[in-house]
Amino acid sequence: MKRLKLKKILFGKELSDGLVFKIIIYVLLIAIGFVYLYPILYMVSSSFKSAADIVNPMVNWIPTNFYLENYRRSLKVLNYGPTLTLSLLVTLLPALLQTAVTSLIGYGFAKYQFRGKKLWMMLVLSTFIVPVQVYMIPRYVMFNQFKLLESSLAVILPALCGQGVNSAIFILVFYQFFRMIPQAYNEAAELDGAGPYQIFFRIAVPLAVPAYITCFLFGFVWYWNETYLLSLFLPNYPNLQLQLANFVSAYSSLYGEHLMKINEGIRLAATLLIILPMLIVYLIMQKWFVEGVEKTGITGE
Amino acid sequence: MNKKKISKNTRNNLIAYSFIGIWIFGFMLFMAFPLISSLVYSLSDVVIRGTGIELKLSGFKNFIAIFKIEEGFIFLEALTDFLVELLFQLPIIIVFSVIIAVLLNQPLKGRAFFRSVFFLPVIISSGPVINELISQGAGGTNILNSYGFISIIEANLNPALAKPLITLFSEIIIVFWFSGVQILIILAGLQKIDRSVYEAAGVDGAGPWEKFWKITLPSLSNLIFVNIIYTVVLLATFSENKVIVLIRSNMIKVGYGIASAMAWIYFLVILAVLGILALLFMPRERKRKKRFGS
Numbered sequence: 001m002k003r004l005k006l007k008k009i010l011f012g013k014e015l016s017d018g019l020v021f022k023i024i025i026y027v028l029l030i031a032i033g034f035v036y037l038y039p040i041l042y043m044v045s046s047s048f049k050s051a052a053d054i055v056n057p058m059v060n061w062i063p064t065n066f067y068l069e070n071y072r073r074s075l076k077v078l079n080y081g082p083t084l085t086l087s088l089l090v091t092l093l094p095a096l097l098q099t100a101v102t103s104l105i106g107y108g109f110a111k112y113q114f115r116g117k118k119l120w121m122m123l124v125l126s127t128f129i130v131p132v133q134v135y136m137i138p139r140y141v142m143f144n145q146f147k148l149l150e151s152s153l154a155v156i157l158p159a160l161c162g163q164g165v166n167s168a169i170f171i172l173v174f175y176q177f178f179r180m181i182p183q184a185y186n187e188a189a190e191l192d193g194a195g196p197y198q199i200f201f202r203i204a205v206p207l208a209v210p211a212y213i214t215c216f217l218f219g220f221v222w223y224w225n226e227t228y229l230l231s232l233f234l235p236n237y238p239n240l241q242l243q244l245a246n247f248v249s250a251y252s253s254l255y256g257e258h259l260m261k262i263n264e265g266i267r268l269a270a271t272l273l274i275i276l277p278m279l280i281v282y283l284i285m286q287k288w289f290v291e292g293v294e295k296t297g298i299t300g301e
Numbered sequence: 302m303n304k305k306k307i308s309k310n311t312r313n314n315l316i317a318y319s320f321i322g323i324w325i326f327g328f329m330l331f332m333a334f335p336l337i338s339s340l341v342y343s344l345s346d347v348v349i350r351g352t353g354i355e356l357k358l359s360g361f362k363n364f365i366a367i368f369k370i371e372e373g374f375i376f377l378e379a380l381t382d383f384l385v386e387l388l389f390q391l392p393i394i395i396v397f398s399v400i401i402a403v404l405l406n407q408p409l410k411g412r413a414f415f416r417s418v419f420f421l422p423v424i425i426s427s428g429p430v431i432n433e434l435i436s437q438g439a440g441g442t443n444i445l446n447s448y449g450f451i452s453i454i455e456a457n458l459n460p461a462l463a464k465p466l467i468t469l470f471s472e473i474i475i476v477f478w479f480s481g482v483q484i485l486i487i488l489a490g491l492q493k494i495d496r497s498v499y500e501a502a503g504v505d506g507a508g509p510w511e512k513f514w515k516i517t518l519p520s521l522s523n524l525i526f527v528n529i530i531y532t533v534v535l536l537a538t539f540s541e542n543k544v545i546v547l548i549r550s551n552m553i554k555v556g557y558g559i560a561s562a563m564a565w566i567y568f569l570v571i572l573a574v575l576g577i578l579a580l581l582f583m584p585r586e587r588k589r590k591k592r593f594g595s
Binding site: 104162225 | 313314316317318319320321323324325326327328330331332334335336338339342353354401404405407409413415416417418419420421422423424425426427428429430432433434437438439440441444474475477478482485486488489492530534537538540545548549552557560561564565567568571572575
């Protein structure tokens with residue numbers, strides 16, 4: 001009898017209820033999770049190591065003392081405060097515009113049957129797979145002609161026209177979301193004499209707040225991490241990501257090559273400073289990121 | 302009566318276009334026009350003058366040049382390297398995302414925490430950051446080196462196979478990092494599977510292993526296909542991808558014409574890859590439906 005009970009606790013009625021099974025899952029998740037986070041943990045640990053700690057094979061994860069000089073230098077080389085502000089300008093603004101505009105577009109596709117709908121829908125989807133490289137050279141020439149190079153408009157204008165970073169995904173998300181709103185709402189509002197734009201702003205937008213938040217957050221993150229077009233159209237713009245790419249040479253021009261040699265502690269401190277704003281956003285808003293993917297139907301049926 | 306119907310229809314069309322009009326405008330200006338221009342560039346001698354750009358159609362000269370000049374060879378080599386890497390990385394990412402999603406779908410305490418952990422890299426993976434992590438050895442080299450893993454590969458395999466394997470393992474964690482969105486997509490799919498199907502299978506004596514292959518995996522086939530496409534596009538447009546870095550540096554080095562030709566070759570290769578993957582993995586639901594219907 002006792003043995004049977006023990007067996008039930010360990011292995012459960014079904015295998016997946018049992019204690020053994022649960023422990024295996026936890027061990028797997030923790031082990032894989034550790035490896036997965038290894039680069040970040042390594043980065044945090046190294047960023048607090050002095051030059052002596054880095055070469056010392058006895059010092060593994062925990063530095064001998066709480067060493068902040070790496071951060072002090074990185075902040076100076078990156079010119080952190082002003083650069084952060086400028087980076088946010090070319091990140092937040094296009095993300096906001098893109099969210100607003102793609103919601104309009106998604107709503108148009110979701111709520112109306114019109115001539116050419118299938119064609120345009122196909123084209124929206126196809127823009128997702130066209131690599132930037134194919135159209136960036138003519139865009140560069142065009143921006144050059146209109147004197148838009150080195151201007152943040154080069155990033156903002158495409159976003160304003162629903163051609164920003166991954167805009168196609170956002171159009172699709174809003175399309176899915178607005179389609180779920182029952183058509184009866186629209187019809188009732190129409191009977192009350194509301195125009196199509198009134199219906200959009202008064203009924204659709206308030207219902208779609210979760211989709212707006214999720215799309216804005218993803219736009220924000222994707223613009224923050226986008227460096228390819230930015231470095232082409234705004235090569236001299238002091239963006240944090242681009243400053244990181246040039247960190248080694250910027251460091252040696254500020255501190256000289258020999259006196260205080262650059263080491264991985266300093267480089268990883270700088271890297272951590274670049275991702276810090278996003279880490280903070282993620283810490284506060286993680287629910288919106290993670291559940292957003294499920295709820296807004298990014299999964300695309 | 303008839304007249305009113307038509308006018309209502311037209312009105313409907315107009316309103317619809319007022320919503321999506323800005324996209325069509327943007328598409329023409331920032332996508333269609335540049336795409337066509339880039340095709341023209343790739344088929345022309347492009348000369349940059351102070352006043353603007355001068356084009357002279359030259360047929361496939363630029364494309365042929367890629368097979369003749371040194372920059373072209375470097376480009377083609379980077380392209381084949383990318384395809385080989387894709388061949389290794391794509392299955393790893395797809396399988397990894399399914400495994401993690403199945404683990405996360407178990408009723409556990411701390412599920413939300415683990416879910417956030419596995420999504421975290423999506424937030425921070427920019428080109429320069431990933432570059433910095435790999436160059437400091439945090440991408441996997443550190444762990445694997447400490448077990449002598451890489452020297453084992455080097456000693457035992459022939460160089461043609463060892464090279465891509467070593468590159469793969471030296472950034473294996475970063476490869477896993479590309480699966481953040483895909484994990485959540487699969488997870489969302491898992492939660493939609495009807496519990497009662499599992500129960501019924503359990504009554505019929507199916508174990509967890511059988512349930513996974515017979516129930517879970519088939520109902521995920523749609524989402525796995527979505528993931529495959531997403532992953533290929535993600536890897537192909539990642540800003541530190543050597544091919545696209547080369548295309549950009551060649552804009553100045555060998556001119557807009559040849560760089561555009563490279564971009565088109567790249568685009569066509571990606572399209573071919575996507576096409577092959579679609580043929581292999583596109584869910585055959587429609588066919589099945591038809592068969593049952595008739």
